[in-house]
Amino acid sequence: MEDLAPRLKVGTLVLSQGERTVIGRIDHAIESNLPASVASALNGKITCRQVSQRAGITLDEMLRLVSQLDTANLLDTTSTKITVERFHSSHPSRSSHNNDDSNDGAYKQLQSRIAPELTFTTWLDNVKDGGVELIANRRNYDVTVIGRSRVATLLYGILLASGVSETNLQPLRGNATINDQDMCGGYLHASDIGLSLKTRAEELSREISLFPLPATHEKKENRSLQHIVVCVGAPDPDQLQKWMSDGTPHLLIEDPECASINIGPLVLPGKTPCWRCICLAREDQNNSWHDIALQRIAAGASEVPVSVAHHVAGLIALEILRFIDIGKSELIGNSVRMSYHTPLDLEHRLHARHPACGCNW
Numbered sequence: 001m002e003d004l005a006p007r008l009k010v011g012t013l014v015l016s017q018g019e020r021t022v023i024g025r026i027d028h029a030i031e032s033n034l035p036a037s038v039a040s041a042l043n044g045k046i047t048c049r050q051v052s053q054r055a056g057i058t059l060d061e062m063l064r065l066v067s068q069l070d071t072a073n074l075l076d077t078t079s080t081k082i083t084v085e086r087f088h089s090s091h092p093s094r095s096s097h098n099n100d101d102s103n104d105g106a107y108k109q110l111q112s113r114i115a116p117e118l119t120f121t122t123w124l125d126n127v128k129d130g131g132v133e134l135i136a137n138r139r140n141y142d143v144t145v146i147g148r149s150r151v152a153t154l155l156y157g158i159l160l161a162s163g164v165s166e167t168n169l170q171p172l173r174g175n176a177t178i179n180d181q182d183m184c185g186g187y188l189h190a191s192d193i194g195l196s197l198k199t200r201a202e203e204l205s206r207e208i209s210l211f212p213l214p215a216t217h218e219k220k221e222n223r224s225l226q227h228i229v230v231c232v233g234a235p236d237p238d239q240l241q242k243w244m245s246d247g248t249p250h251l252l253i254e255d256p257e258c259a260s261i262n263i264g265p266l267v268l269p270g271k272t273p274c275w276r277c278i279c280l281a282r283e284d285q286n287n288s289w290h291d292i293a294l295q296r297i298a299a300g301a302s303e304v305p306v307s308v309a310h311h312v313a314g315l316i317a318l319e320i321l322r323f324i325d326i327g328k329s330e331l332i333g334n335s336v337r338m339s340y341h342t343p344l345d346l347e348h349r350l351h352a353r354h355p356a357c358g359c360n361w
Protein backbone atom coordinates (compact mmCIF):
# COMPACT_ATOMS: atom_id res chain seq x y z
CA MET A 1 0.00 0.00 0.00
CA GLU A 2 2.83 2.44 0.81
CA ASP A 3 3.88 2.57 -2.84
CA LEU A 4 0.35 2.98 -4.19
CA ALA A 5 -0.89 6.39 -5.25
CA PRO A 6 -4.51 6.49 -4.07
CA ARG A 7 -6.90 9.22 -5.09
CA LEU A 8 -9.80 10.74 -3.16
CA LYS A 9 -13.02 10.05 -5.05
CA VAL A 10 -14.32 12.92 -7.13
CA GLY A 11 -16.32 15.38 -5.03
CA THR A 12 -14.91 14.28 -1.65
CA LEU A 13 -14.85 17.17 0.82
CA VAL A 14 -11.83 17.84 3.07
CA LEU A 15 -12.66 20.23 5.92
CA SER A 16 -10.27 21.52 8.54
CA GLN A 17 -12.12 21.94 11.85
CA GLY A 18 -9.73 23.02 14.59
CA GLU A 19 -7.59 20.03 15.65
CA ARG A 20 -9.39 17.59 13.40
CA THR A 21 -10.00 17.06 9.72
CA VAL A 22 -13.34 15.82 8.37
CA ILE A 23 -13.18 13.94 5.07
CA GLY A 24 -16.17 12.65 3.17
CA ARG A 25 -19.55 13.52 1.73
CA ILE A 26 -22.43 15.52 3.15
CA ASP A 27 -24.09 12.33 4.42
CA HIS A 28 -21.08 10.23 5.34
CA ALA A 29 -17.59 11.21 6.56
CA ILE A 30 -14.62 10.17 8.68
CA GLU A 31 -12.51 12.17 11.13
CA SER A 32 -8.73 12.32 11.33
CA ASN A 33 -6.18 14.05 13.56
CA LEU A 34 -3.85 14.59 10.60
CA PRO A 35 -3.78 17.99 8.85
CA ALA A 36 -6.22 18.53 5.96
CA SER A 37 -3.28 18.95 3.57
CA VAL A 38 -2.47 15.21 3.99
CA ALA A 39 -5.87 14.08 2.71
CA SER A 40 -5.88 16.75 -0.01
CA ALA A 41 -2.53 15.42 -1.26
CA LEU A 42 -4.13 12.08 -2.20
CA ASN A 43 -4.53 12.89 -5.88
CA GLY A 44 -3.48 9.61 -7.52
CA LYS A 45 -0.11 11.03 -8.59
CA ILE A 46 2.07 10.59 -5.51
CA THR A 47 2.49 7.52 -3.32
CA CYS A 48 1.50 7.18 0.34
CA ARG A 49 5.20 7.08 1.26
CA GLN A 50 5.87 10.37 -0.59
CA VAL A 51 2.83 12.07 1.00
CA SER A 52 3.98 11.03 4.50
CA GLN A 53 7.54 12.28 3.85
CA ARG A 54 6.35 15.62 2.52
CA ALA A 55 3.86 16.13 5.37
CA GLY A 56 6.35 15.07 8.04
CA ILE A 57 4.15 12.30 9.46
CA THR A 58 4.99 8.63 10.02
CA LEU A 59 4.18 6.07 7.34
CA ASP A 60 2.01 4.22 9.86
CA GLU A 61 -0.14 7.31 10.44
CA MET A 62 -0.47 7.75 6.70
CA LEU A 63 -1.45 4.13 6.08
CA ARG A 64 -4.00 4.23 8.93
CA LEU A 65 -5.72 7.21 7.28
CA VAL A 66 -5.65 5.54 3.85
CA SER A 67 -7.14 2.35 5.30
CA GLN A 68 -9.89 4.36 7.03
CA LEU A 69 -10.69 6.22 3.80
CA ASP A 70 -10.69 2.98 1.81
CA THR A 71 -13.10 1.29 4.23
CA ALA A 72 -15.40 4.31 3.99
CA ASN A 73 -15.40 3.99 0.15
CA LEU A 74 -13.81 7.41 -0.29
CA LEU A 75 -10.71 6.31 -2.21
CA ASP A 76 -9.83 5.04 -5.66
CA THR A 77 -6.81 2.78 -5.35
CA THR A 78 -6.50 1.19 -8.79
CA SER A 79 -6.70 2.49 -12.32
CA THR A 80 -8.30 1.02 -15.43
CA LYS A 81 -7.48 2.21 -18.93
CA ILE A 82 -10.32 2.31 -21.43
CA THR A 83 -9.38 0.80 -24.76
CA VAL A 84 -11.13 2.72 -27.48
CA GLU A 85 -11.64 1.03 -30.79
CA ARG A 86 -10.54 3.49 -33.44
CA PHE A 87 -11.80 3.27 -36.98
CA HIS A 88 -8.87 4.14 -39.22
CA SER A 89 -9.18 4.44 -42.94
CA SER A 90 -8.20 1.33 -44.86
CA HIS A 91 -6.66 3.55 -47.56
CA PRO A 92 -3.00 2.57 -48.00
CA SER A 93 -1.82 6.21 -47.85
CA ARG A 94 -3.75 7.06 -44.69
CA SER A 95 -1.78 8.79 -41.96
CA SER A 96 -0.44 6.30 -39.48
CA HIS A 97 -1.59 6.23 -35.88
CA ASN A 98 0.69 5.93 -32.90
CA ASN A 99 -0.36 5.17 -29.35
CA ASP A 100 0.11 8.72 -28.07
CA ASP A 101 -3.43 10.11 -27.81
CA SER A 102 -2.42 13.29 -25.94
CA ASN A 103 -2.96 15.49 -28.98
CA ASP A 104 -5.92 13.55 -30.33
CA GLY A 105 -8.99 15.84 -30.27
CA ALA A 106 -11.47 12.95 -30.31
CA TYR A 107 -9.69 11.28 -27.41
CA LYS A 108 -9.72 14.53 -25.40
CA GLN A 109 -13.42 14.98 -26.14
CA LEU A 110 -14.08 11.43 -24.91
CA GLN A 111 -12.18 12.13 -21.68
CA SER A 112 -14.17 15.29 -21.10
CA ARG A 113 -17.53 13.63 -21.84
CA ILE A 114 -16.75 10.57 -19.75
CA ALA A 115 -15.96 12.56 -16.57
CA PRO A 116 -19.61 13.20 -15.59
CA GLU A 117 -20.47 9.53 -16.28
CA LEU A 118 -17.73 8.46 -13.85
CA THR A 119 -19.38 10.40 -11.02
CA PHE A 120 -22.24 7.87 -11.31
CA THR A 121 -20.11 4.73 -11.24
CA THR A 122 -17.28 5.74 -8.90
CA TRP A 123 -19.67 6.12 -5.96
CA LEU A 124 -21.13 2.62 -6.33
CA ASP A 125 -20.08 0.15 -3.62
CA ASN A 126 -16.70 -1.57 -4.01
CA VAL A 127 -15.61 0.54 -6.97
CA LYS A 128 -11.89 1.36 -6.62
CA ASP A 129 -10.88 2.53 -10.10
CA GLY A 130 -12.91 5.72 -10.39
CA GLY A 131 -15.73 3.81 -12.10
CA VAL A 132 -13.82 3.42 -15.38
CA GLU A 133 -14.23 -0.35 -15.76
CA LEU A 134 -18.02 -0.16 -15.27
CA ILE A 135 -18.36 2.56 -17.91
CA ALA A 136 -16.20 0.53 -20.35
CA ASN A 137 -18.35 -2.54 -19.58
CA ARG A 138 -21.48 -0.73 -20.78
CA ARG A 139 -20.25 -1.48 -24.32
CA ASN A 140 -20.89 -5.17 -23.68
CA TYR A 141 -24.66 -4.67 -23.51
CA ASP A 142 -26.96 -4.63 -26.47
CA VAL A 143 -30.09 -2.67 -25.54
CA THR A 144 -33.04 -2.67 -27.92
CA VAL A 145 -35.47 0.16 -27.28
CA ILE A 146 -38.79 -0.77 -28.87
CA GLY A 147 -41.44 1.84 -29.36
CA ARG A 148 -42.45 4.74 -31.47
CA SER A 149 -42.72 7.57 -29.01
CA ARG A 150 -40.92 10.50 -27.44
CA VAL A 151 -39.86 8.42 -24.45
CA ALA A 152 -38.34 5.74 -26.72
CA THR A 153 -36.32 8.18 -28.87
CA LEU A 154 -35.06 10.16 -25.85
CA LEU A 155 -34.11 6.96 -24.02
CA TYR A 156 -32.24 5.73 -27.11
CA GLY A 157 -30.10 8.89 -27.14
CA ILE A 158 -29.49 8.92 -23.39
CA LEU A 159 -28.25 5.32 -23.35
CA LEU A 160 -25.92 5.89 -26.32
CA ALA A 161 -24.52 9.05 -24.71
CA SER A 162 -24.04 7.15 -21.44
CA GLY A 163 -21.71 4.62 -23.07
CA VAL A 164 -24.18 1.86 -24.05
CA SER A 165 -22.87 1.96 -27.62
CA GLU A 166 -24.85 -1.02 -28.87
CA THR A 167 -28.26 0.57 -28.25
CA ASN A 168 -30.72 0.36 -31.11
CA LEU A 169 -34.19 1.75 -31.69
CA GLN A 170 -37.01 -0.21 -33.28
CA PRO A 171 -40.59 0.85 -33.91
CA LEU A 172 -43.23 -1.34 -32.20
CA ARG A 173 -44.41 -2.61 -35.54
CA GLY A 174 -43.80 -1.81 -39.21
CA ASN A 175 -41.83 1.18 -40.48
CA ALA A 176 -42.35 4.39 -38.57
CA THR A 177 -41.55 7.80 -39.93
CA ILE A 178 -40.68 10.89 -37.90
CA ASN A 179 -43.61 13.26 -37.41
CA ASP A 180 -44.51 16.57 -35.70
CA GLN A 181 -45.02 14.93 -32.32
CA ASP A 182 -41.38 13.81 -32.24
CA MET A 183 -40.29 17.47 -31.92
CA CYS A 184 -39.79 17.60 -28.17
CA GLY A 185 -36.43 19.24 -27.50
CA GLY A 186 -34.59 15.99 -28.12
CA TYR A 187 -32.37 14.71 -30.92
CA LEU A 188 -34.86 15.01 -33.77
CA HIS A 189 -35.46 18.25 -35.62
CA ALA A 190 -38.04 19.64 -38.04
CA SER A 191 -35.81 18.73 -40.99
CA ASP A 192 -36.15 15.04 -39.98
CA ILE A 193 -39.95 14.92 -40.44
CA GLY A 194 -40.96 12.21 -42.90
CA LEU A 195 -37.70 10.27 -42.62
CA SER A 196 -37.57 6.69 -41.36
CA LEU A 197 -37.21 6.78 -37.57
CA LYS A 198 -34.96 3.70 -37.50
CA THR A 199 -32.62 4.95 -40.25
CA ARG A 200 -32.35 8.49 -38.86
CA ALA A 201 -31.71 7.13 -35.35
CA GLU A 202 -28.85 5.01 -36.69
CA GLU A 203 -27.37 8.04 -38.46
CA LEU A 204 -27.56 10.13 -35.30
CA SER A 205 -25.96 7.41 -33.18
CA ARG A 206 -22.45 8.42 -34.31
CA GLU A 207 -22.97 11.99 -33.07
CA ILE A 208 -24.61 11.00 -29.80
CA SER A 209 -22.59 7.96 -28.73
CA LEU A 210 -20.07 8.45 -25.91
CA PHE A 211 -17.71 5.90 -27.49
CA PRO A 212 -16.75 6.18 -31.18
CA LEU A 213 -18.86 4.08 -33.58
CA PRO A 214 -17.91 2.89 -37.06
CA ALA A 215 -19.50 4.63 -40.06
CA THR A 216 -21.76 1.67 -40.73
CA HIS A 217 -22.79 0.47 -37.36
CA GLU A 218 -22.56 -3.28 -37.47
CA LYS A 219 -22.51 -5.48 -34.42
CA LYS A 220 -19.24 -7.30 -33.83
CA GLU A 221 -19.96 -10.97 -34.50
CA ASN A 222 -17.04 -12.03 -32.32
CA ARG A 223 -18.25 -10.15 -29.24
CA SER A 224 -20.80 -11.74 -26.99
CA LEU A 225 -23.19 -9.02 -25.91
CA GLN A 226 -25.82 -9.27 -23.20
CA HIS A 227 -29.21 -8.36 -24.55
CA ILE A 228 -31.77 -6.18 -22.74
CA VAL A 229 -35.07 -4.94 -24.19
CA VAL A 230 -36.99 -1.83 -23.18
CA CYS A 231 -40.50 -1.87 -24.63
CA VAL A 232 -42.36 1.45 -24.61
CA GLY A 233 -46.05 0.75 -25.32
CA ALA A 234 -48.10 -2.47 -25.37
CA PRO A 235 -45.73 -5.32 -26.27
CA ASP A 236 -46.47 -7.71 -29.10
CA PRO A 237 -47.46 -11.13 -27.60
CA ASP A 238 -45.08 -13.01 -29.95
CA GLN A 239 -42.18 -10.78 -28.96
CA LEU A 240 -43.01 -11.22 -25.26
CA GLN A 241 -42.99 -14.99 -25.73
CA LYS A 242 -39.63 -14.80 -27.48
CA TRP A 243 -38.01 -12.72 -24.71
CA MET A 244 -39.39 -15.15 -22.12
CA SER A 245 -38.03 -18.22 -23.92
CA ASP A 246 -34.66 -16.51 -24.71
CA GLY A 247 -34.30 -15.38 -21.10
CA THR A 248 -33.95 -11.74 -22.24
CA PRO A 249 -34.46 -9.19 -19.43
CA HIS A 250 -37.21 -6.81 -20.56
CA LEU A 251 -38.50 -3.58 -19.07
CA LEU A 252 -42.09 -2.72 -19.88
CA ILE A 253 -43.44 0.84 -20.02
CA GLU A 254 -47.19 0.92 -20.54
CA ASP A 255 -49.01 3.36 -22.79
CA PRO A 256 -50.01 6.48 -20.85
CA GLU A 257 -53.33 6.30 -19.01
CA CYS A 258 -55.00 9.74 -18.83
CA ALA A 259 -52.41 11.88 -16.95
CA SER A 260 -50.30 9.02 -15.62
CA ILE A 261 -47.90 6.37 -16.85
CA ASN A 262 -46.84 2.97 -15.48
CA ILE A 263 -43.13 2.15 -15.57
CA GLY A 264 -42.02 -1.44 -15.04
CA PRO A 265 -41.57 -4.11 -14.10
CA LEU A 266 -38.16 -5.17 -15.36
CA VAL A 267 -38.81 -8.86 -16.02
CA LEU A 268 -36.01 -11.39 -15.53
CA PRO A 269 -37.57 -14.44 -17.24
CA GLY A 270 -38.01 -17.44 -14.94
CA LYS A 271 -36.87 -15.44 -11.93
CA THR A 272 -39.30 -12.55 -11.41
CA PRO A 273 -43.02 -11.91 -12.20
CA CYS A 274 -43.67 -11.63 -15.92
CA TRP A 275 -46.17 -9.53 -17.84
CA ARG A 276 -48.69 -12.40 -17.90
CA CYS A 277 -48.41 -12.76 -14.09
CA ILE A 278 -49.35 -9.09 -13.79
CA CYS A 279 -52.26 -9.33 -16.24
CA LEU A 280 -53.65 -12.43 -14.45
CA ALA A 281 -53.36 -10.68 -11.06
CA ARG A 282 -55.17 -7.63 -12.42
CA GLU A 283 -58.01 -9.79 -13.72
CA ASP A 284 -58.25 -11.49 -10.30
CA GLN A 285 -58.47 -8.14 -8.55
CA ASN A 286 -60.81 -6.37 -10.94
CA ASN A 287 -63.58 -8.07 -12.95
CA SER A 288 -63.61 -5.20 -15.41
CA TRP A 289 -59.89 -5.41 -16.22
CA HIS A 290 -60.43 -7.34 -19.45
CA ASP A 291 -62.83 -4.65 -20.72
CA ILE A 292 -60.46 -1.87 -19.62
CA ALA A 293 -57.57 -3.49 -21.50
CA LEU A 294 -59.67 -3.91 -24.67
CA GLN A 295 -60.86 -0.31 -24.54
CA ARG A 296 -57.29 0.95 -24.11
CA ILE A 297 -56.13 -1.07 -27.12
CA ALA A 298 -59.04 0.25 -29.22
CA ALA A 299 -58.34 3.87 -28.20
CA GLY A 300 -54.70 3.64 -29.31
CA ALA A 301 -51.72 5.15 -27.53
CA SER A 302 -51.51 8.84 -26.76
CA GLU A 303 -48.25 10.77 -26.65
CA VAL A 304 -46.91 12.19 -23.37
CA PRO A 305 -46.15 15.90 -22.77
CA VAL A 306 -42.54 16.98 -23.45
CA SER A 307 -41.69 17.41 -19.74
CA VAL A 308 -43.03 13.94 -18.91
CA ALA A 309 -41.11 12.38 -21.81
CA HIS A 310 -37.79 13.79 -20.54
CA HIS A 311 -38.52 12.87 -16.91
CA VAL A 312 -39.59 9.31 -17.72
CA ALA A 313 -36.75 8.69 -20.19
CA GLY A 314 -34.19 9.93 -17.62
CA LEU A 315 -35.68 7.79 -14.88
CA ILE A 316 -35.70 4.65 -17.04
CA ALA A 317 -32.14 5.32 -18.24
CA LEU A 318 -30.88 5.55 -14.65
CA GLU A 319 -32.53 2.22 -13.78
CA ILE A 320 -31.17 0.49 -16.91
CA LEU A 321 -27.65 1.85 -16.27
CA ARG A 322 -27.79 0.65 -12.66
CA PHE A 323 -28.94 -2.78 -13.88
CA ILE A 324 -26.06 -2.90 -16.40
CA ASP A 325 -23.48 -1.63 -13.87
CA ILE A 326 -24.39 -3.72 -10.81
CA GLY A 327 -27.27 -6.04 -11.82
CA LYS A 328 -29.76 -4.24 -9.58
CA SER A 329 -32.83 -2.10 -10.25
CA GLU A 330 -35.79 -0.87 -8.21
CA LEU A 331 -37.95 -2.03 -11.15
CA ILE A 332 -37.16 -5.75 -10.83
CA GLY A 333 -40.51 -7.27 -9.75
CA ASN A 334 -41.75 -3.77 -9.08
CA SER A 335 -43.47 -1.06 -11.06
CA VAL A 336 -44.15 2.60 -10.42
CA ARG A 337 -47.07 4.73 -11.49
CA MET A 338 -46.19 8.33 -12.10
CA SER A 339 -48.87 11.00 -12.14
CA TYR A 340 -47.95 13.92 -14.40
CA HIS A 341 -49.07 16.27 -11.62
CA THR A 342 -47.02 14.74 -8.78
CA PRO A 343 -43.90 13.42 -10.57
CA LEU A 344 -41.85 13.03 -7.37
CA ASP A 345 -44.56 11.08 -5.58
CA LEU A 346 -44.26 7.71 -7.33
CA GLU A 347 -46.76 5.01 -6.44
CA HIS A 348 -44.82 1.74 -6.03
CA ARG A 349 -46.44 -1.63 -6.78
CA LEU A 350 -44.74 -4.87 -5.83
CA HIS A 351 -45.76 -7.79 -8.06
CA ALA A 352 -45.84 -11.51 -7.31
CA ARG A 353 -45.63 -14.48 -9.63
CA HIS A 354 -49.11 -15.77 -10.46
CA PRO A 355 -49.69 -19.47 -9.73
CA ALA A 356 -51.62 -19.88 -13.00
CA CYS A 357 -48.84 -18.39 -15.15
CA GLY A 358 -46.61 -20.76 -17.04
CA CYS A 359 -43.46 -18.82 -16.08
CA ASN A 360 -43.74 -20.31 -12.62
CA TRP A 361 -43.00 -23.88 -13.70
Ligand SMILES: [Zn+2]
Pocket (backbone or CB within 6 Å): 273, 274, 275, 276, 277, 278, 353, 354, 357, 358, 359, 360
Ligand atom coordinates in the same frame (compact mmCIF):
# COMPACT_ATOMS: atom_id res chain seq x y z
ZN1 LIG B 1 -45.54 -15.19 -15.28
